[in-house]
Amino acid sequence: MAMLRGRRVVVVAGAGGVGKTTVSAALALGLAAAGARVAVVTIDPARRLATALGIPGLGDEPHRVDPSVVEAAGMRMTGTLDALQLDPRATFDRLIAREAPDDAARDRIVRNRIYRHLSGAAGAQEFMAVERLHELVDSGAYDVVVLDTPPARNALDFLDAPERMTRFVEGRGLRLLLGPRAGAGRTGWRALQAGGHMVMSVVERLTGAQLLTDISEFLQSFDGMYQGFSDRAAAVHDLLASDSTRFVVVTGPRPEPASEAVALWRRLADERYPLGAVVVNRVHREPGVTGTPDGLAGLLRRAGAPDPEGLASRAAAALEGARARAAADAHEVGTLSRALSGPPLAVVPSLAEDPVEVAGLAQVTRALGGGARDPGGSAGAAPPPDQARRQTT
């Protein structure tokens, strides 16, 4: 947690299903508690998280978390916390409005069928997450923005997203092929015309002429905006690669997400992104007692249990199960630690339920080394430690 103080951007990445949203919210809460003006951008529709934070729902616009909700959970709040959920289409529309030279150009793009499909496409999410991050940092309203990254097959797709989008908008090769239709009748295109014409006539035979016309119009309407996109992609890359940013990789104590976390960490290191920490989420704790519960049947009989012997043996099996899970998780954390050899590893214990109230979130924050206890506040009821999480492959 300490390593995140004073940063402007915290990027939380990891495989699907490891609890990225929870860790993002817990980190944001810790930074806000320590005095920063924080915005956390979530990708998933975490409604109960919103309810827990006392905001009506997560939307494209930031919602301020009432500090009394946090203080009621026993955490002193000296900064501010805003939460919002990414809306790719709204973000894209704003980007177009900002970059378009005039309203007519903006309307031409927003009405284009290719644009409408593109802005709603699944891949747009990665690009728009980065774009929204840029908007929030630029707004100057926040000391730090915590970004929960979109689930993707390659969890780092979003890093390449601005550049991919820029290349697409530029559409250099495509313009050459589409020829005068896309307004590319300048130097050089004649040389490619013969081969290009053949390719395009094949494509046209398959798709019909309308699609190519739409693509041409789409690319034409971006004329003059390329530089803006390109500058923005460069600015985002510089920000993410700078010392103002820290990447946090979230994983779970299971082989599959753990190996994804190792791959992610190595790729970040290779590409010289500023590394923060690896968070192993939902790790089962050792029950912390030794010995077997030999006297349990007697105790249960006195407590009025209908079948004390049977119940005692099932309860003993539950204890053994809890020990076995804790041992398996500890083994997995050890393997991960050796594979990574170096980065700080933060372990978050498994809670009975995913934290959907501030008290639970505050527990995660404390596990990550943040959030001073509020001596005046009353500690919220904390969920008991979990005894059985689940496999997800």
Added chain:
Amino acid sequence: MPSPPLTDRRLVVVLGKGGVGKTTVAAALALGLADRGHRTLLIEVAAETRTAAVFGTAPPVDAPVEARPGLFALSVDAERAMQEYLSIQLKVRPLVEMMSRSRAFHQVTQAAPGLAELVTLGKIWDLATAVRDGRPVWDRLVVDAPATGHGLALLQAAASMRDLAGSGPISDQADAIERVVRHPAATGVVVVAIPEELAVTEATEAVTLMRGHGLPVACAVANAVRTSPFGPGDADALRQVRADPAAGSAERAAAGAALATVDGAAHDAREVRALGDGCALPVAVLPVVADLAPGSGGIEQLSAALMTDPALGGAGAA
């Protein structure tokens, strides 16, 4: 019109949030269908080869790999499917090679949103309609779809392309594919979630979207649902022991572990209900399986649980 049971539909698409166990559920279902004597193809998309780890086989990249008697796995990748498509459409080898090599052509395929998904769906459709000696090559096809957003894009690919390309062979093919994908006698979508809020919410929203698009959602699967071996009368006695300062530490810890099991099972039961209510679908419930390694019997256990679940019977299907 009552929809046929999921097990009678030729094409089953398994969808859900990342990390909920889509691959496991798709593999369990495919295994169950193969066990019933259907020649079954389990399809992974976007160059994933995770079923190889489930069944302990080589990655099925080039051709279907037989993972179990009657059960084959295949990984479908858009790039390769595009080349296949071109060679069928163009029939002229040098032209196909020229197209495949053309950077501009790759830019066109990137520029047309959803074309990669359409080609993938087209390949699945080809497999579903393939005939050899007058009989379908595959009796059943189970698709392990990518995570929700991308999975929905895959299912919507035909409709998107029909809207974009007004005419021409692609539009006609998209139309034909879409009719099959939307037909509840031919296709069934299974939504997978784990009993956690985010996964349940995402499943609910995905089902609402799919219904809006006229896609045949058949049932939901709650994966990795914890159960408890403790009865309603047990909890009181366990609580007394846990709170008893005179009891030994191991005894109190055992009582605590048992109560955590009770709480976990109650939590999961609530989320399973929320999944069924939110999606308005029958929910098949799969237990937590500690070991899913090939040869451990884990996938067989899940397959048996899934195939005997009444939720697969088609009652209440959209």
